[in-house]
Amino acid sequence: PDKSILICYEEFVEHPRDTLAVIGKLVNLDFNDVSSKLETGGALTAGHTIAGNRLRMKNNIRLRLDEEWKHGLSILEKALIWFIGGALLSKYKFECKKR
Helix, strand or coil, X not given: CCCCCCCCHHHHHHCHHHHXXXXXXHHCCCXXXXXXXXXXXXXXXXXXXXXXXHHHHCCEECCCCCCCHHHHXXXXXXXHHHHHHHHHHHHHCXXXXXX
């Protein structure tokens, strides 16, 4: 537990500086430059990404809350995701807390 951290996507998007500070403390790195860029709406350049990730083709990536799934998925797809995700949430006993 003292060598791991679970980050909520929404928390990271809403509070990138705080989240990166926690990550930086864990791995002993300073993310202040990245935090400043993210908080001001600046773009990051894609580095090494997974081959199938669509972001690999973009030059600039901006941090933003993506809730497209709320409107773009069918009821069946949403139910399947909640079924799978709910089991994982129970396993890790994690509840995403909003500030």
